[in-house]
Amino acid sequence: MDYNKLAELLFPDIQKTPADYEALYPPRENAEHGACITRLGPSPTGFIHLGNLYGAFVDERLAHQSKASDGTGGTFFLRIEDTDDKRYVEGAVETIINSLGFFDIKFDEGAALDGHDSGNYGPYYQSQRGPIYQAFVKELIRKGQAYPCFLTEDDLAAIRQEQEANKETTGIYGKYAEKSRNLSYEEIESNIAAGKPYVIRLKSSDTSTANPDSKVSYEDHDGVTYISIVDGIRGKVAMPANDQDVVILKANGIPTYHFAHVIDDHLMHTTHVVRGEEWLMSLPIHVELFEKLGFELPVYCHTAVLMKIDDETGNKRKLSKRKDPELSLDYYRKEGYHPKAVKEYLLTILNSNYEEWRAEHPDADIDEFQFTTDKMSSAGALFDLNKLMDISKDVLLGIPAEELAAFMLNWAQEFKPQAAPLLENQEYLSKILDLGRHDKKPRKDLIHAKQIFDFISYFYDEYFTIEERIPEQVSDEDAREILTRYLETYDHSDDQSEWFEKIRTITADLGYAVKPKDYKKHPEEYKGSVAHVSTVIRIAVMGRSQSPDVWAIQQILGEERVRSRISQLIG
């Protein structure tokens, strides 16, 4: 078989050679000097989830934390993996860039919002890289390492059926590949002339001696060749070498993921490939491809899958986009989690030593943390909403009230538009949000926008309702008496101690204990304590028994509102 002739038959229009592309995309300066080049390669399905963010975060940190010896940083680029035309969703690229941007993850290069790619290694849409892939496929054909295959779907199904019946591994390999591998030039030519569709398959073979500089080690176990590489996260991983004649070019001339990945990450000089664990099993294919093509293997970092406990079965399982709303990045935006909190949480499950670092550097910027892949867990982490909330409390405490107020408004405008006009009074909102945050023991009860709004809703008449009943220690008559006297003696200009002194007076006059301890010790001597009296006032003014300091709240509410709420209750 004359492979050169075959290559020309298959790709008559492809003139450029791999060497041409190597020249077109020379090595990157910063990578040559030790910086990391990473990439995010999403398929444009329009759905961007927590897993994407998780991976993107690793990519971003790796690139931007690395420094070349000449001082320049690494590069993080966006490549759209749209080799499957069925999956493309309009506006998906915008969604990806905006969603990640919300979490402060920015690309240095690649596909961009305005549709104009930036960078010297494009195009960054795989669908536009057809000729590049084909040039490399043509080269493989020329070397007899790939071949056209005319098997139809029915043929494939029949083979699969036979293999399943025989309990053999499915796929095109060994004897199942022979027929297609051994097609003569004439047969191929007439098939093509007849317009039969075909794919290009890799002619799988032993690569153990193909590349002397290889990072791959080969070992034989019971006659099977095993490859092993060092994964950035998992360390050594070993598995049987590939023996499948996988398709590298689909009938439509577009490559499969496997081939596109190898060509792109080589030509774009990616140093670290961060991807989900679900790719681990196809690693042997990629290794064979890298070896055959003579490319240097990137460092693979296979991240663990995010899990959750299934409500029905009680088992751990992969987060699913259909069943788990918290997987969607939109969920966090809707709930109004601050991006910093989500990032902070992600980092705690990403790097086991992060929490420790944070404890030592409570005020440091998150980017100062030295992120390392070897501190990443290789087991699937369970997503813990509780923990996120806890972390969020701390993060929010570090954000100035004014900034938080603006954040709240933004959130409301998008997700709670009927309340947004109320929040436009940013000065009022800021005061509310700042309540109790500057004491020696600051309050930590702000978690996310939705919860915060609920928490502070009584500051707005439109949302004020009496939500709780008065404590059982207090009779209805006493409650009325407490409120009446409170209103009579109320002076908005009282300072906190003057104000509280009046409450003590009412408390004592009505037969309640001024010190809660007294009531606790001698419950028979009192109707209740000052705590119960305070609660009555609290419920009248705030509608609930849980809130920050009453006096401080009243100062913000203003005298008029305080008086009218109480008189309304007295009737």
Place this chain on the structure above:
RNA sequence: GGUCCUAUGGUCAAGCGGUUAAGACACCGCCCUUUCACGGCGGUAACCCGGGUUCGAUUCCCGGUAGGAUCACCA
């Protein structure tokens, strides 16, 4: 089913041959407090099972078990 990954309290996790087996979240109790929250103190709770190797295994090896991943002209 084949292959691969993983296995420490309810959850996330330190540990890398000898430890009273850290810490965080959640939970419970007490204290502080005009409520709640915050904070402080304390508490319940863990090395999947069976074989080896070893003076000694949570740690190393081999089996099992369990969970997960993957087996496309999808990524």
